[in-house]
């Protein structure tokens with residue numbers, strides 16, 4: 001399958017902090033699905049394990065394609081340190097940050113040319129998230145409080161300038177054929193290539 005992707009764009013990983021099992025399960029799942037669908041290559045559920053969410057996301061990747069990885073349980077400080085040690089930058093999405101529309105913050109982020117870890121919260125985040133030791137940029141998707149899912153979607157869409165919406169996912173078993181009305185889903189059969197068999 002051909003892949004129309006966004007490979008010349010930075011690699012993005014989303015770190016979700018503050019997940020409360022049961023209460024946040026649905027929203028965390030939606031944040032991970034949003035990350036995948038809008039161009040991120042992985043998701044880290046920091047500090048906590050919620051295996052049900054991992055199973056859900058991995059099933060989506062199996063059916064609808066990737067690449068996209070899901071990690072959980074890693075302490076946030078460790079995840080950020082490892083990311084920064086590899087040369088990546090960290091963008092913390094917060095209503096208190098530099099407004100993505102009225103400031104040049106997105107231009108400055110793009111100018112780094114580096115891979116990006118995007119942090120989204122849930123409950124009130126630790127103060128350190130705003131500090132230079134943790135985040136290179138604090139970015140507001142407007143300075144009104146709303147949602148981690150909405151802020152992530154807008155950020156990724158602006159970062160990738162809409163190109164992530166045209167992307168074809170690798171190894172998908174299912175693919176939606178856009179319709180004016182109704183639903184059309186293409187089932188992509190696996191090709192079994194036996195030795196010596198011509199394809």
Ligand SMILES: C[S@@+](CC[C@H](N)C(=O)[O-])C[C@H]1O[C@@H](n2cnc3c(N)ncnc32)[C@H](O)[C@@H]1O
Pocket residue numbers: 092093094095096119120121122123124125139140141142143144145146147148149151
């Ligand atoms: C529901 S909010 C909770 C915020 C929490 N009450 C606080 O005061 O930090 C959860 C997450 O959504 C994201 N978020 C909400 N509004 C945002 C905005 N306007 N811009 C960027 N991110 C936002 C942030 O990542 C935030 O941690």
